Amino acid sequence: MAGKRMFSLKIIDSDLFLDMPLSSQCLYFHLSMRSDDDGFVDNPKKIIKIIGANDDDLKILITKGFVIIFEKGIIVITHWKINNYIRKDRYKPTMYVEEKEQLQEIINGAYIKSTGCHLVDQRLTSGRPSIGENRLGKVSIDKGRGEREKPPTSLYGQFKNVKLSEEEYNKLQEELKDHTQTMIDKLSRYMESSGKDYKNHYVTILNWYEEDKNKLMNKSDKRKTTSNYDDSPSI
Numbered sequence: 001m002a003g004k005r006m007f008s009l010k011i012i013d014s015d016l017f018l019d020m021p022l023s024s025q026c027l028y029f030h031l032s033m034r035s036d037d038d039g040f041v042d043n044p045k046k047i048i049k050i051i052g053a054n055d056d057d058l059k060i061l062i063t064k065g066f067v068i069i070f071e072k073g074i075i076v077i078t079h080w081k082i083n084n085y086i087r088k089d090r091y092k093p094t095m096y097v098e099e100k101e102q103l104q105e106i107i108n109g110a111y112i113k114s115t116g117c118h119l120v121d122q123r124l125t126s127g128r129p130s131i132g133e134n135r136l137g138k139v140s141i142d143k144g145r146g147e148r149e150k151p152p153t154s155l156y157g158q159f160k161n162v163k164l165s166e167e168e169y170n171k172l173q174e175e176l177k178d179h180t181q182t183m184i185d186k187l188s189r190y191m192e193s194s195g196k197d198y199k200n201h202y203v204t205i206l207n208w209y210e211e212d213k214n215k216l217m218n219k220s221d222k223r224k225t226t227s228n229y230d231d232s233p234s235i
Helices: 024-034 043-053 055-064 120-126 166-194 201-229
Strands: 067-069 075-077 103-105 111-114 151-154 162-165
Touching: 024 043, 024 055, 024 075, 043 055, 055 067, 067 111, 120 162, 151 166, 162 201, 166 201
Parallel strands: none
Antiparallel strands: 067 075, 103 111, 151 162
């Protein structure tokens, strides 16, 4: 193992790094100095005790993405290959082969976990960790981040092929009032006869209603006028 280590200003001069407590920054340097030639450290707790840091400092490094932790407690410096270049004749491969196989090396040289670890190099420019500071006790990967779950839908219309959530149906009733069922059935019949479908049935009905609104209003007015002179039901 080489006795010298280097540090890239791209990493340690970033806002993401400098925003950390000095104790966390210090721990990063000490972990890096004691890493093997692939950036792995098997005794982070020992190093924490030696330098007088605490477990929260390590959690911050993990949360901010400067180190990656494995199940056995082994860690690896995420930007090891950005910080260090070791000549081939001096390089000694890590003994932690199983852990190294769980990593991928992205274009800029940073490690990411093959199981979907967040890309830390992107956060170096934004200055924002992907996991909040108030969750330091729990290091997790939010797989569904940024994705909203769609509300459950029910089938409406003459042929039960118009998909609407309860909220969408209620909004249609507020907007279209007595014409709600007419427009739903119109879409249902058209999709059934043409074989065509639409990405959003709610929006499609609103658009069609805007086109048909005047026609529907005129038809309603005629029926009201007729009812004033004739008590027979209108067709």
